[in-house]
Amino acid sequence: QKEVEQNSGPLSVPEGAIASLNCTYSDRGSQSFFWYRQYSGKSPELIMSIYSNGDKEDGRFTAQLNKASQYVSLLIRDSQPSDSATYLCAPDGENQGGKLIFGQGTELSVKP
């Protein structure tokens, strides 16, 4: 089993819809969770972090964390074509000594 699993996609949604990106992780000791966005040919940039169970909202983005289920998700409301990118999930690991473990990413395509 991979340490961090994401559907590679592509996930295609129409403009204005809600995009739901999912991530599961294997390390029960993970405490911090990060979502990075990466445009094609560009470097990853942090868009959300979440540390506690429940929801965290930031503008159109909502991160959801369920540590019991080892599941973290990212919802993008009112999706825009500019949201088209690859989204990388990155939990830390209890035994990772401060390193992050990146999933392979989910490619999102928002169609006008």
Added chain:
Amino acid sequence: DADVTQTPRNRITKTGKRIMLECSQTKGHDRMYWYRQDPGLGLRLIYYSFDVKDINKGEISDGYSVSRQAQAKFSLSLESAIPNQTALYFCATSAADQETQYFGPGTRLLVL
């Protein structure tokens, strides 16, 4: 000016050549990382350094070496480049008390 810079941005080299990729940062972070990214495989950690005197192997360090010349500089060397080292290479930094990583613009390497 960018906080994390990488040079060169693009490099074409031949099998067997030794090459060096350089990373510099002005964020004042102690921690620096080198990743490679291949299509469908996400970000894989090559080496990381938590301070100038600390160097650690990541999950795919074979065929690579690093040098931490100063807090602000972290170089990655390919001792004898081979075609399967063709990839996009990213440098990243983080503060000692935070897990958020900040990425450089990447170096696209092609080994012929």
